[in-house]
Amino acid sequence: MNIKDIVNRDIVNLTNCESEPIHIPGSIQPHGFLLAVKAGTSRVEYCSQNTTTYIGLTPEKVLGKSLGEIFSEEDSRAFDLYANSGTIDSAHPFVFTLHDISYNTTVHTSGDNLILELEPFPDGTINLPNLYNQTRKFVSIMEKSAYLTELCQEMATETRSITGYDRVMIYKFDEDYNGEVIAESRREDLVSFAGQKYPHTDIPVQARELYIKNPLRMIADINYVPVPLLTLDDSTTGDGAEKSNQSLDLGMSILRSVSPIHIEYLRNMGVGATLTISLLHNQKLWGLIACHHYSPLVLPYYSRLSALLQGNFLTSQISVREVAEEFDVSQQLDKALVASLTSLHERENFVEQSFQSKSLLDLANATGAVVLHDGILYKNGLVPEDEDILELLHFLGERYPAKSFHTRSLLNVYPKAESVAKYASGVIYHSLSNTDGIMWLRREQVDTISWAGNPDKAVLQNEDGFRLSPRKSFELWMEVVKNKSIPWRKSEINAATSFSYALQKHMNFQLIQKQEDKNRILNEELRTANKELANINWISTHDLKEPLRKIQIFASKVLDREDPDLSVQVKDSVERMRFAAEKMQLLIEDILAYSKAGNMDKVFEKTDLNEILAEALEELQDVIAEKNAVIVSDKLPELDVISFQIRQLFINLLNNAIKFTKPGVEPSIQVKVDMLAGEQIDHEKALRNTEYYRIAFQDNGIGFEEEYKNRIFDVFQRLHPAHKYPGTGIGLAICKKIMENHQGFIFADSEPGEGSVFQIYFPVI
Structure with a gap:
């Protein structure tokens, strides 16, 4: 029988660390052992090298054997019923017993395999957590904590009490996945990490994805020696099918071996053991509960579940608390918005009469506001010089026509932002027309960030070339951040948007009113002109046509009755008169026809x-x-x-x-x-x-x-x-x-x- 290991020996360096295959390391931690059976069978396809340590059977005596040949037939039949029940409940793991030792067995599927991870109970007994007391404590904590940060602090203290770790931190990510310690419970002799920030490179993308899939991760001893996973070295499985892929996805494993970069990182911090619990919000990684111990620590399975329950408790409150805090802010904003809208509706020309009202700033918690209307600049609060603000408004108007825009760092979009940063590092802009716009401003908030080490030195050079390397030092590294304002809240942006739309409608209504006044005057003039034209038509129809008919009749009579007595000159004159009357009558009829064609x-x-x-x-x-x-x-x-x-x-x-x-x-x-x-x-x-x-x-x-x-x-x-x-x-x-x-x-x-x-x-x- 030929056996080979499936250890992934890819070299991790700067060019591939972000895609390091951490889900298929081909090895596990040694505080348990692993078996993998083909789904639908009980034949062992993979096992960890340390089976001898736990059950006294070498890998040669495990691989290719059925579970009934390794454990008792009774346990094997019971496991078949457990694995085929439809759903596997991690809160009720299966228990194998061999040589009077009970093994807590967590089970999950990985491709075509069923993975069994077996850990002996540390004290030989199964200690179930007291879920009632744990839940009651959480409810009590929840009731007395008004804000999310207070709740996080209480949860850090309670999680440390449950698990016994030396330090428990609650770690929140920003939009770039830089993390900040927002709560901490620790041994008194340890230096506090509260308020420190950690760069996004500490947790690469693929690691974050695994934190979403598998919310609990434990390292019992950072100095462990990885245990290789073994499989039979043949081209076919026991049922004659070809082995298409001999790697084993351990993304959901609790024993999975850890990236060597992460181990080096923890060593540099002086940590001996860790437990990490994911905090998810809207299907994204919101933060982590990070537990550190400064010596090896194997946390019993049910204690891990209790810690995971703490994470679930906290996750359930993230949306509630964030919404509650946003609601408190939005109530104040609504008052200011209502006051501004009331003033807008009560004043015919709000911009000229009331633009400098305090409520206009309060509705977005802004330090300044400006509006450009009909070429005139109206200002409120702290704003840059007119020349600078006009240039900025023209820039935003061209870049965001008929749109809105907001940022806390104007420097990201505006090349001349440093010249206005003192009063306009953050802006909310709304276009009101092709030439008009309104903008709320927020002054620069110079901030000092406490990084746990220099974030720019995550990439270091060693004898193997450049690679993503854990920092050698975690001493505070201070960074001064300029050209940024306090971030805009969603409720502030919404309030500014609501007022902008109302102001735009107000301006359009004014424009329509002015145009209606002009149209009213024009309509009066047109009505008068049409009345005069109607009179002309009437005159043309009756008063002009009738005399012309009489002229023609009398001319004809003169020519017919008096013809012998008239001279040639008189006859010619009368004939010309009759012809002119006919021509005029034809002209009048054509004018009437033209008028009728339109009316x-x-x-x-x-x-x-x-x-x-x-x-x-x-x-x-x-x-x-x-x-x-x-x-x-x-x-x-x-x-x-x-x-x-x-x-x-x-x-x-x-x-x-x-x-x-x-x-x-x-x-x-x-x-x-x-x-x-x-x-x-x-x-x-x-x-x-x-x-x-x-x-x-x-x-x-x-x-x-x-x-x-x-x-x-x-x-x-x-x-x-x-x-x-x-x-x-x-x-x-x-x-x-x-x-x-x-x-x-x-x-x-x-x-x-x-x-x-x-x-x-x-x-x-």
């Missing part, structure tokens, strides 16, 4: 444009026949339109095409239809992601210059003398208005002598 109710109906085109052609049939015009059209679509307006549109466009023809050339007009995406249309009103029907009226007329392509749609714009091409200059303006009513648009392309193309675009809705 009438817009009733849209699904309409076949081919029918509307037919109606327009019928109305223009005399003009078409007179000019011998040829009009050809594609099939037009059905659209939601205002029917009478589209008929007017078609009539105007066709009439223009027939009117502006070249002498001796018969008009030829083509009406073409296609569909385009908004992105393909070169027009300012074309919408992206919208399709349009394009209806083009192409003629062979006289055309016009490029410079007139936009002006022709303005009211009263004429390109040719009235005697040559009669009209009022309003027709195309009416076309433009009609297309605007349909959320569309019209434009024209033309060259002199080459005809014109008028294109109308209807959005496909």
Whole structure:
């Protein structure tokens, strides 16, 4: 039989210490022994080298054997029932008995293996803890401790009483996992570690992960000699399956051997034995209960469980106490916030009238506050010089537009922070608009940190090169921290946020009110103008049209009745008068048509444009026949339109095409239809992601210059003398208005002598 050990002999140095495989050391501590059986069987696949010391059997007589061959068949059957019960309760470990010695056996699964860790009871008996008394004591401690730090101190004292360690510390992590001793109970002759900080390198990432998975860790003697784990050196297991991995994950083990770096660390501290209990909060490592003894100490299993229970008690109170302390602070903040909000709502211009109120500082426990509004800087409390604060506000406004930001160390984000650190090491900033912002300031809090040794010397050089090395000295090393303020509490940040939003609404409301006042004045002016226009329309409809009709009638009568008696000059004058009256009447009717195109109710109906085109052609049939015009059209679509307006549109466009023809050339007009995406249309009103029907009226007329392509749609714009091409200059303006009513648009392309193309675009809705 060939046996080999599975000791992990990887060299730990600076390049791999953070990923040191501490969960698979391949060895254990010697105050117990380990067996590992294949899950579902009782065959021993792994064992520790020290089985002879405890049960008198060498590894050769253990490996490959069943538990029934090592212990009694009765114990083996009872263990099978225990292991297959569904859940293994660590509070009720299994007990094997051999040669009248009882072995406390903790069991857990590791991959495909069931790991058994056996420890003899130190005094040969099983001493169960008095859970009732322990719980009653905790409740008493909890009731008399108002704050979390007080509770931690009491728990440190009680844990030391339960375990008998020389020193018990409660150790809390910050956001970077630097630890601080916040409570301590110790032998009187020992130097206190209270208040000391330890760098995050003391507990690497993978160690912290194991503390989360396995909340209790004991080292009985830091000078122990690691006991190798052994296994059969063959390529297959007893059932013929291949051994894919001969390492054994001991992440949940209580006997697991410890990293040599950690052992060296403890030796440098002068410690002989340790017990560590994890304190978890929101699935993260909040802190540790760290117990130190200055000589070897094997703590009985049930005493360890009692200590673990202390940790569970304390963990249960972390959230409660932190919330309670936060609540006390938030109550004071709420009072200040309510006072500031009340002042904000009661004063029309809070910034100018009440920004310097004390409650504005108190709502965030700030030492200063500033707001930049409409280019004016308003200040409260202790703030830097105006020039410096404006530069800072502009920097934050550009970096955090329409956002909020807070920090206790402005130097981390602002290059010029040292120049304002005295009054603005910590800031809470909220953007109020593109140019406005509000900021609470907290002055610099120069702090002296007591490190247990220089944290910068965690990396040292030795004969093997650079490596993460435990400090040789734990004498106090003082670090002065500048350019930082007291951290902002969550409740302070929330209160500042609430006020900022309220102030932003207040400012927006003021802006809206000012705009409403301006709009009210404009509406009054528009109402007056519309009233005047309505009067003009009335006059145009009745008072002007009626006299014009009479002029035309009387002129016609004069010409008809008095014709023989009139001279040629008089006849010509009367005829000119009648023609002018007709022209004026036509102009008035076109003005009314233009006015109606914008003011009438817009009733849209699904309409076949081919029918509307037919109606327009019928109305223009005399003009078409007179000019011998040829009009050809594609099939037009059905659209939601205002029917009478589209008929007017078609009539105007066709009439223009027939009117502006070249002498001796018969008009030829083509009406073409296609569909385009908004992105393909070169027009300012074309919408992206919208399709349009394009209806083009192409003629062979006289055309016009490029410079007139936009002006022709303005009211009263004429390109040719009235005697040559009669009209009022309003027709195309009416076309433009009609297309605007349909959320569309019209434009024209033309060259002199080459005809014109008028294109109308209807959005496909």
